[in-house]
Amino acid sequence: MQKFTLLVNGEDLDTGVYGYFPYADKFISDFKNTFRVMTDIKLGKIKEESKEAKEYVFAKYCLGDSEINKSALASAYQAFQKFRKFSLAARKKFLLDCYDLLLKKKDEFINLMIIEGHPRKLAEWEFEGMRMGTCPETINFYCQQAQEEIGRYKNEVLYWSRKPDGVVCMTTPANASASDSYNGLLVLITGNTIVVRPSLGAPISTIFLWKEVVAEAAKKNSLPPGVINIVVGNPKKMMDEWLNSTLVNDIVFFGDSNRGLEIGAKIFQAGKKPILELSGNDILAVWKDADTDKASESLLDCFLGSTQICMVPKIALIHNNIYQIFLNSLLQKIKNIKAGLPSDPNTILAPVGKIKDYLDYLDDAIKKGAKIIYGGERLNYLNIPDEEGMYIRPTLLEVDDVVKAANMRCVKEEIFFPLLPLIIVKGTDEEICEKMIQFINRHDFGIRTSIWISSAKYTRIFAKYLLNSGMLRINSRHIQFSPLLSTHGGTKKSGGPFGEMNYFWQKTSHLQGISRTTTI
Structure with a gap:
C-alpha cells in the first residue's frame, strides 16, 4: 500500500x-x-x-490538524519574504521546469487519476488543460504581462507591474482536485507563496502533482522552503483558520455557487481577497448553417464524467431550421457512449453522485413541457440497465420553447448528472439571434459559451453582444483549451461579483504603476 x-x-x-x-x-x-x-x-x-x-x-x-495548518501558513509567510525578491526571470525558469516535469510524469499522473475514479478520457482532457495552461507560450505571455513598459512621456518611462499579494491558500473540489489545483502554480509568477488543501474526496493525485512536479522543480531552482505547502485536513476548520490568520492574503475557493458566494463574503469581510471558481451550467448554441457533425461532437462532451464537471456544455440552444439534422447527428453518436470502469480506455461516463437530484430535475422538466427523446435509465458498470446502478444513461430532453425552458430547474440551476436539454429556438433569423443572446446573457451562470456558425454577419453579432461568460468559443470544441487564455473563470454565479476569466497570477497580485524619470 x-x-x-x-x-x-x-x-x-x-x-x-x-x-x-x-x-x-x-x-x-x-x-x-x-x-x-x-x-x-x-x-x-x-x-x-x-x-x-x-x-x-x-x-x-x-491527515493534518490545526497545528500543521498553522505551521504551513507560517512557513509560507516566511518563504514569501525571500521568494518575492526572486527575479521574474528566475520564477519563469522555475515554472518552465514544472512544465517539463509535468510532461515527464504524465503517464504516472494520469494513472493516479484513473485509480481515483476519473475515466481515462476525462483524465487525459484534464491533463491537456494543465499542459496548455502552463505551456511555454502561456507562461511567457503571463510574464510579459506581469511587468511591462507601457509608454513614455517627455522624460518619464512608464510601467505596469503586478506585485504579489503574499500568502495564497487554495481549497480544491473533489471532482477535479488535481487539475484545478494546478492553477495554483500560476500564483507563484509574481512571487506569492501557497498552501494547497487537496480535497478529502480525492487527494492522491493532487499530492503527487505538487510533490513530484512542483516541489521537485522548486528544489532544482533553490526556492525557499515553504513556497509550496500541501496539507490535507478538515475543510471547515482549515478555512476558519485561514480566515482568522493575519498571515493569509488571498483565498482561492473551488466549489458550489451557494456555498462559494457565502465563503467569498466571509473572505472579503476578513480583509482578504476571494478568488472564486464556482458552479457552471454552460450553453452551446447551434446556428442554422453550423457544421452539425462538429457541433454534435462538441455537445457530446456534456457527458464526459457523467456531466460532473463545471465547464462542459449542459444546455443546447438550436436554430429551428437545423434542429432535426442536428438531432439525427447527435443520436447516432450518443448511442456509442457506454458505462464502464475508469480503467477501460473507452469509458466516458462515471458513477453519478446525485442520482436523486437527477430524478427530481427530470421530473420537473417533464412537468414543465420537456420530452425525453433518449436515455433516462440507471445502469451498472457493465452498461446493463439496473435499478440500483451507479450510472445513468445519457438523457436528452427536447424543449420546444425558450420561455418554457427558462423555468426548468435543469436550466436555471447547475446540474451534476447526465441530463441535457435541447432547446429549439424559433422565429426569423433576427428573432432567433436576439432570443439566443438574451437567453445567454440572462443566464445565472457563465463559465463558457460556445457557438457553431458559418454566417460572418451573425458571428460578428454574437461576438459583440454575448456578454455572460468567462470564455466564448466560436467553431471549436466547447471544452478545448487555448494558449494565452486562462482555462478557468466565469461570471455571475460562476465567479461571484468580481467574476470573469480568471488569470490566477493576476487575481492574486495587485497592479502598481511606476514612473521613472530619466533626467532631473
Missing part, C-alpha cells in the same frame, strides 16, 4: 494519522467488500500489509 505524506516548509510530513483510498474499479465493481475492507483497516481488524487490503485499497494519505 502506497503512502502519501504532506509537505510543510520543504519537508515531507508523516502525521501518523491516515485516510485510505480504494481502487475506484474495485469500489464500483465490488462496493460491499471494498467498504468492508476499508472499515476493517480503520478499526485495526485487517493489517495494511494483508493481501486483502492490498487488493482493495490503493493508498493511505496523511
